[in-house]
Amino acid sequence: MPLRVFCKGVLYYYYMDAKKTILLVEDEDTMLFALTGALEQAGFSVLTATDGAQGLALALEKHPDLILTDLKMPKMGGLEMIHELRQDDWGKHVEIVILTNISDVNALDAAMKEGTFFYMNKSDSSMADVIDTVRSRLGSGHRDPA
Amino acid sequence: METVTSFIARSPLIPLLALIAICAVAAWVVLFVRNAPVRQNQRAEKLVRELAAVTEILGRAEKLGHFGSFTWNFVEKGSSYWSEEMYVIFGLVPRRQPPDISIFVEVAAPESKGTVQEALAKAQAQPGPFSFTMRAIAPDKSVRYVRVEGVTVLRGKTVWHIDGFVRDITREMEIDRAKSEFVTLASHQLKTPLSSIRWLVEGLASGAAGALTPTQQKYLDGIQRSTQHMIAMINELLNVSRIELDKIATRIEEIDVTALAKDVIAEQQHDADAKAITLTLKSATDLPRIFADKNALRMIFQNLVSNAIKYTPQGGSVTCELSETGAKNQSVFFSVTDTGIGIPADEQDRVFEKLHRARNAQALVADGTGLGLYIVKTIIEKAGGGISFESKEGRGTTFSVTIPMRWRESGGTFQLM
Numbered sequence: 001m002p003l004r005v006f007c008k009g010v011l012y013y014y015y016m017d018a019k020k021t022i023l024l025v026e027d028e029d030t031m032l033f034a035l036t037g038a039l040e041q042a043g044f045s046v047l048t049a050t051d052g053a054q055g056l057a058l059a060l061e062k063h064p065d066l067i068l069t070d071l072k073m074p075k076m077g078g079l080e081m082i083h084e085l086r087q088d089d090w091g092k093h094v095e096i097v098i099l100t101n102i103s104d105v106n107a108l109d110a111a112m113k114e115g116t117f118f119y120m121n122k123s124d125s126s127m128a129d130v131i132d133t134v135r136s137r138l139g140s141g142h143r144d145p146a
Numbered sequence: 147m148e149t150v151t152s153f154i155a156r157s158p159l160i161p162l163l164a165l166i167a168i169c170a171v172a173a174w175v176v177l178f179v180r181n182a183p184v185r186q187n188q189r190a191e192k193l194v195r196e197l198a199a200v201t202e203i204l205g206r207a208e209k210l211g212h213f214g215s216f217t218w219n220f221v222e223k224g225s226s227y228w229s230e231e232m233y234v235i236f237g238l239v240p241r242r243q244p245p246d247i248s249i250f251v252e253v254a255a256p257e258s259k260g261t262v263q264e265a266l267a268k269a270q271a272q273p274g275p276f277s278f279t280m281r282a283i284a285p286d287k288s289v290r291y292v293r294v295e296g297v298t299v300l301r302g303k304t305v306w307h308i309d310g311f312v313r314d315i316t317r318e319m320e321i322d323r324a325k326s327e328f329v330t331l332a333s334h335q336l337k338t339p340l341s342s343i344r345w346l347v348e349g350l351a352s353g354a355a356g357a358l359t360p361t362q363q364k365y366l367d368g369i370q371r372s373t374q375h376m377i378a379m380i381n382e383l384l385n386v387s388r389i390e391l392d393k394i395a396t397r398i399e400e401i402d403v404t405a406l407a408k409d410v411i412a413e414q415q416h417d418a419d420a421k422a423i424t425l426t427l428k429s430a431t432d433l434p435r436i437f438a439d440k441n442a443l444r445m446i447f448q449n450l451v452s453n454a455i456k457y458t459p460q461g462g463s464v465t466c467e468l469s470e471t472g473a474k475n476q477s478v479f480f481s482v483t484d485t486g487i488g489i490p491a492d493e494q495d496r497v498f499e500k501l502h503r504a505r506n507a508q509a510l511v512a513d514g515t516g517l518g519l520y521i522v523k524t525i526i527e528k529a530g531g532g533i534s535f536e537s538k539e540g541r542g543t544t545f546s547v548t549i550p551m552r553w554r555e556s557g558g559t560f561q562l563m
Contacts, residue, residue: 028338028342030339030342030346031338031341031342031345033346034342034345034346034349035345037349037354038345038348038349038352038354041349041352041354101334101337101338101341103384103560103561103563104559104560105395105397105559105560105561106559108561121563122337122338122341123337123340123341123344123377123380123381124377124381124563126344126345126348127344127345127348127349127352128348
C-alpha cells in the first residue's frame, strides 16, 4: 500500500515537472514566431499549426495540455476547429484559450457555448498577460483527467 | 394784339371748352371706377401667374435638392401648408392626406418615434429654432433618413406657427456609413501587425534575443510606448466607427458602481502619483446596485479620470464623487472635479465634438485623439443618461455624468475596445 502511494507520488511529481505542451494555432507567421519564442522562453514546449485543420490533426495526434488559438484562419477557422475537437473523447476536455482581435460578441458567445472559457484580445494583451493566462489555465484544474 | 385777347375773352368757345373738359374728366373718372375690378383682376392674374412660376421654380429646386418645406399653424389650421416634395420625401404621393404635424410621428420608424414626439413637443412649447433627424418608413416600406429643421414663431404670447423644411439625407447617411465601415475595416486590419510588433518588442526587451545595452533598452522603450499609443488610438477609432454604425453590443448586468469606480481610480493612481496629484473618491455609502454595461461604464470613468489627471498640473487635485440623484432616485451621479487648466470659454460648446481638442489641451499634451469625450457622451446618451461640465480656464473643470440605474439595451454585436 505505501509503495503504491509512493509510486503515485513519484509519478505525480514527474508529471507536474514535465514540460507542458502548448499547441499554438495561428495563421500569421510573425505572430506565431513572437508567441512561440515567448512561450518556449517561459518553459513550455510548443507545437504550431497555421490553420484550424492542421491544428485539429495535431491536437488529436499529440494531445497537448493547452490549445491557444486564433479565430479567423484559412481552411478551417478557430470556431470550427473547437467544435470538431469537442466531438472527440480527449478533445472534449482540453483547455482552450482564444487569442484573437475579433471582438464580435456573437463569435465569442459561440466559442463559450463550445466550452471555451477564456478569451484574450490580441492587441490588448501583453506577452506577459498571455503567459500568465496560459499558466493559470493550466493550473486551474478545470480539465477532467478522464 | 388787344383785339385778339378781347376776342378770346369774349368768345363763347371758352365755356364750351371748359364744359368739354369737365365732361372728359367725369367720363374718365366713371370709366376708371367702373374698370377698377377688371384692373384688379388683371393684377391678381399677374400675381397668380408669378406665384405659379415661383412655386414651380421652388418645386423644381426642392426636387433637385431633395428638400420640402412646410408651415404648420397651431391656431388657424387651415392655413397650414406642405410643399409637394414633403409628400414625395415621406412617400405619401399622390397626396393621401392634408398636411398635419402628426404625419411626422406617423411615418417615423419605431426607434425614431420617441425622438420626433419629443422634438415636436419641445418646438410647440418654446419659440426659436429646432431640429431633429429621423428615420422615416413610407407606406411602401421604403426607408429614408430625414433631417427636419424649423423655427417656432410667436404671435403675442401665443405659439402661432412653425415654419420649416425637411431634407432627405439618405444619401449622406449612406456615404457616412460607408466611411465608418471603411474606418472599421482599416483599423481592424492594422491591429494584427501592431500586436505582432508589440509582442516582438516585448520579446526583445525581455532579453529573449540576447542581452541589451542600456541605449538599446531605451530605444526599445520608445518603440513600446509608441506601439501602445497607436493601439490605444486604433481602439478609439474602432469604438467611434462602431458606435456610429450602431454595432456596439451592450451587455446589461448588475453592477456595484462604487466598486467599479474604486477599481478605475486604483488603476489611475500611478499616473496621479507621478504628478503628485491627490486623487480621491467620495462615495455615498448605500448606493444601490445598477443594471448597466460594465465595460462601457468603466470606459466612461476611465476617460473622465484620466483626462482630469492629464490636464491638471503637478501637485493639483482630482476629486471624484458618487451619489444618488434624480426623482425617485432613478440615476447615479458621478462627477470628476480637477484643479486643471480648464476649458477656454469660447471652446466650451465644442468640447464633445468629434476630434476637437481645446487649444490649451493641445499645448499641454501634444498627442490625444479628441475622441474620448465624444465616445463618453455617445455611450451615456445611448444608455439613457447624460453628461455636462462646468469649467473656468486656469481654474479647473467639473464633469458630471448622470448614469441611469437601468440602461437601455442596444442591439450591436461588438464589444467596446
